[in-house]
Amino acid sequence: DAGVTQSPTHLIKTRGQQVTLRCSPISGHKSVSWYQQVLGQGPQFIFQYYEKEERGRGNFPDRFSARQFPNYSSELNVNALLLGDSALYLCASSPGASYNEQFFGPGTRLTVL
C-alpha cells in the first residue's frame, strides 16, 4: 500500500507570495495533521483535520489555513510568506482523530527568498 504522499517536493517562493501544499493520507486513514519543521528543531503542530473538520490548531498565525476534502486529502495554504516560513512541511496520517499513531509523508521543503 502507498504511504502518505505530498506535493510538491520542493518549492521556492519570494516574500509576500502565497503557497499551497498538498497531502494524500494512507488509504483508509481519515485524519490528516500538518507540522512545520525548521532546520535543527523538532516538528511543530499546525493543524489536524478529521472528516473535513478542523480538530485542532497550533500556535500559528492566521496566514496559515488548511482544509480537507471528501477523499480525505488535504491542502495547507500559507499567505503573505515570510522568510521565517522557510521549513520542511510535514503531513501526517492516522486512522482517526483520536488515534495516537501518526505516519509522516516525505514532506515539502519550502524556501522563501
Add this chain to the structure above:
Amino acid sequence: QKEVEQNSGPLSVPEGAIASLNCTYSDRGSQSFFWYRQYSGKSPELIMFIYSNGDKEDGRFTAQLNKASQYVSLLIRDSQPSDSATYLCAVNSVIKAAGNKLTFGGGTRVLVKP
C-alpha cells in the same frame, strides 16, 4: 521549561554498542509516547511507541516509560552505522473536539562509528 526535552547530542556510539537516548516531558496527563527516527533531509519514521509504564522491546529497540518521573527512553542494541540519525521523542496530547497532536523534542543526533 520546554514541554518535551532531549539532549541534542551528538551521541557518539561505537558499532555494536548500546545507544541510550533520554526524553523528559512536562505534561503529567500525557498517555502516549513515540520515538521517531529522522535521517538527514528525510521525514520522521515511527520506530516505537509505548503507552504503559515499563519496557517494550521491538527487535534491537527497547522503549522504557516511567510516568511518575515523566521520563521515556530508547535503547538501541548492537548499534549499526545505519542507525546514525536524529531520534525524535514525541508526546501525544488530546486537543479540542477529541483531536490529538504530537509535541516533539528537539531530537538527539546519534553517530555510530565503525
